[in-house]
Amino acid sequence: MKAPWAALIGHPVEHSFSPFIYRAFAYALNRPIHYRALNVRERKLGNAISSAAKRSWLGWNVTLPHKVAILKYLDEIHADAEEAGAVNLVRFKEGRSHGYNTDIEGFLAPLAQRGITLKGRTVLVLGAGGAARAVGAACTRKDVEEIVFLNRHPDKAAALAALFGGRAGGLDERILHQEIRGADVLVNATSLGMDGTANPVPFRLRLKKNAVAYDLVYRPRVTPFLKTAADGGAQTIGGLEMLVAQAGAAWKIWFSEEVPQPVLTHVQDELERRIDEPT
Numbered sequence: 001m002k003a004p005w006a007a008l009i010g011h012p013v014e015h016s017f018s019p020f021i022y023r024a025f026a027y028a029l030n031r032p033i034h035y036r037a038l039n040v041r042e043r044k045l046g047n048a049i050s051s052a053a054k055r056s057w058l059g060w061n062v063t064l065p066h067k068v069a070i071l072k073y074l075d076e077i078h079a080d081a082e083e084a085g086a087v088n089l090v091r092f093k094e095g096r097s098h099g100y101n102t103d104i105e106g107f108l109a110p111l112a113q114r115g116i117t118l119k120g121r122t123v124l125v126l127g128a129g130g131a132a133r134a135v136g137a138a139c140t141r142k143d144v145e146e147i148v149f150l151n152r153h154p155d156k157a158a159a160l161a162a163l164f165g166g167r168a169g170g171l172d173e174r175i176l177h178q179e180i181r182g183a184d185v186l187v188n189a190t191s192l193g194m195d196g197t198a199n200p201v202p203f204r205l206r207l208k209k210n211a212v213a214y215d216l217v218y219r220p221r222v223t224p225f226l227k228t229a230a231d232g233g234a235q236t237i238g239g240l241e242m243l244v245a246q247a248g249a250a251w252k253i254w255f256s257e258e259v260p261q262p263v264l265t266h267v268q269d270e271l272e273r274r275i276d277e278p279t
């Protein structure tokens with residue numbers, strides 16, 4: 001059988017780890033694929049989908065800024081993607097395009113591995129973009145006590161709060177202080193910190209006992225948010241584990257094949273080694 005084609009679709013895609021991750025899975029599982037990172041503008045999404053479906057591509061990983069915009073171009077939306085209102089994975093099958101969201105499963109995996117439960121907890125989500133939607137869907141699924149979205153543009157936080165049954169506000173210091181005090185789990189789902197300096201919580205934190213801080217940003221490995229949270233006594237989780245876990249879930253959808261834990265761990269170790277290297 002010929003190796004199928006797959007790609008990461010976004011803009012920009014130059015520094016993505018996806019090509020490395022999927023090529024590593026393909027090598028470890030002896031299932032060759034052609035994998036590319038493609039810069040696609042939104043106005044070209046519809047044509048690109050038709051063309052990939054016609055040519056029987058395997059699928060796409062979808063990243064910024066298309067996770068929400070892509071929904072309207074797809075033939076079928078899987079329940080996960082419907083729940084989140086965002087798609088990060090496409091599978092092409094028999095000429096049709098199917099949208100999925102593996103960020104939900106990816107987000108939950110590192111928590112489950114640590115035995116951290118969300119049921120009955122208060123979760124504070126900073127950000128209201130595509131990643132925050134997946135966190136909202138995951139929290140709904142796990143029956144959290146309360147979810148609060150804070151965002152630079154508060155209207156977007158309010159929209160997610162309405163969607164997932166939570167509260168909302170702006171990302172300003174007074175509100176942050178107040179909400180952080182009551183949060184069991186703090187999630188940074190903004191893109192702040194990717195430059196190694198920006199921090200959504202640039203002050204000393206007064207946290208609840210046993211609070212968990214989870215940064216979806218995965219480069220650098222220790223973000224300013226994680227550093228501040230660790231200094232405040234939180235248990236911390238970086239975004240790399242989620243990145244690898246959501247890729248494992250994507251592989252399963254494409255090939256109906258689990259990526260074994262030792263392969264996931266190996267890929268994660270290798271990324272950790274590469275991650276702080278200059279790009």
Ligand code: NAP
Pocket residue numbers: 064065067103106126127128129130131132151152153156171189190191192194216217218239240242243244246
């Ligand atoms: P997105 O849809 O573009 O949303 C970006 C979010 O960041 C929005 O809430 C935006 O606020 C906020 N933001 C951006 N610049 C800001 C600034 N200067 N000050 C305050 N807030 C700012 O992106 P996304 O897909 O949600 O991704 C968010 C982050 O999560 C990215 O760093 C991405 O790499 C990471 N991520 C990681 C994984 C993983 O597997 N670890 C998966 C998905 C995403 P406004 O709405 O006010 O603009």
